Amino acid sequence: NSKVIQTPRYLVKGQGQKAKMRCIPEKGHPVVFWYQQNKNNEFKFLINFQNQEVLQQIDMTEKRFSAECPSNSPCSLEIQSSEAGDSALYLCASSLLGKDTEVFFGKGTRLTVV
Template sequence: DTEVIQSPGHLVKGKGQKAKMDCVPIKGHINVYWYRKKPEGAFEFLAYLKNRDIVEDTEVFQQLFLAPWPQNSPCSLEINSTEAADSALYFCASSQSTVLHVSSP
């Protein structure tokens, strides 16, 4: 278990639907970082969780997303009612170094 596992690999939803993505961090890691990248935009930080609790998040995250992380389950990123503006690539990472590697040019 030396990699983050994110699923599903591809998700298509219509307007107003619920969307859910899962992230299994590297074994032994207690952090999950959620990011998104819109087609014309840069990486956008959404939330940072440590030991299943949200430590840091953004106003966008608070308005649109939930990130439950139940015991013995993957961390999820959920959107209750999707909009066209939610279309993006969503990424999770389990360490700061992974985030820096992914988001570097």
């Protein structure tokens, strides 16, 4: 069972509002991923971290999205100015380093932008 904790489970924001969601990775996992899963079940990779350092991120993330994984604090993903198209399930995942290690997903934050 995954021990990745995401809060809140549900988030409703108006267009243009800021949306922030948090993730506590499984204890001891240095690698954290954020994915967006849309209503068609399609996954889109957003960003990943090793400890506090960003490894990869997509262009979309660089513009309105920001994320961080500070030491001793939850990781967070923030959308500066929400758009209707941002409505989706945002999944955080974490893993240990190394080959063949499992990636564990949290239950996600379902964002609805009205």
